[in-house]
Amino acid sequence: MRTLFSLLFLFLAFGLAFLLYKSIEEPIAFNAERATRTEAVSGKLEMIRSAQELYRDITGVYAPNFDTLKQVLTEGKLLSIRVEGDADAVDGVVTYDTTYIAARDTIGGLGIVLDDLEVVPYTDGKVNFDIDAKQIEYQSTQVPVVQVGVRQSAFMGQFADKRYQRYDQNYDPSTPIKFGDLSKPTLSGSWQ
Numbered sequence: 001m002r003t004l005f006s007l008l009f010l011f012l013a014f015g016l017a018f019l020l021y022k023s024i025e026e027p028i029a030f031n032a033e034r035a036t037r038t039e040a041v042s043g044k045l046e047m048i049r050s051a052q053e054l055y056r057d058i059t060g061v062y063a064p065n066f067d068t069l070k071q072v073l074t075e076g077k078l079l080s081i082r083v084e085g086d087a088d089a090v091d092g093v094v095t096y097d098t099t100y101i102a103a104r105d106t107i108g109g110l111g112i113v114l115d116d117l118e119v120v121p122y123t124d125g126k127v128n129f130d131i132d133a134k135q136i137e138y139q140s141t142q143v144p145v146v147q148v149g150v151r152q153s154a155f156m157g158q159f160a161d162k163r164y165q166r167y168d169q170n171y172d173p174s175t176p177i178k179f180g181d182l183s184k185p186t187l188s189g190s191w192q
Contacts, residue, residue: 026167027167030164031168033159034168037122037155037156038177041120041122041155041177044120045177045178045179045191047111048117048129048131048179049179049180049187050110050112051069051073051112051114051117052069052148052180053187055073055076058073058077058103059072061135062146064131066117066118073104073107073114074103074104076102077100077103078100078102078103079098079100080098080099080100081096081098082096082098082099084096084097118131120150122156122157123155127150129150130149130150132147132148136184136185145182145183146180146187147182148180149180150177151173151175152174153173153174156173159173161173
């Protein structure tokens, strides 16, 4: 009888140890996967932000969709101004050499890859970023604004559930990760 109770307590101890391990494993897996996926999405958003800044340098406004953004960055030209001379020198002669360079020659150096720019990581190519751009009046001036983002639930996979909020109270899968704002001229990201 004593051996039976010992075995029963041993199985009970293993069962409780397994439950303890499972209760610790889930929050660790959630936090690790969330950090990995958020970093990939924010990296892609930073690339899109660089592309939008380059587009604005070419056109003066932001791109309202990805097709236009890709087309202008592939076919557009950037104004390059080279200043020669020294204004502080005795003769003070300064000349400006203005030329145009192809934007496609610049995008590689900025780390911009146009192939799948609009595709959200960890979605198997099924979800694209939401993009919107327009002109608004801000402090009595017309300024271009842009906003690009995606809801966290689109790329969080199995962790796109509110029940994981118990591991991080700031986590809400329905909130977007984005940069820009349609009500003011800013390009700051929500992940920063």
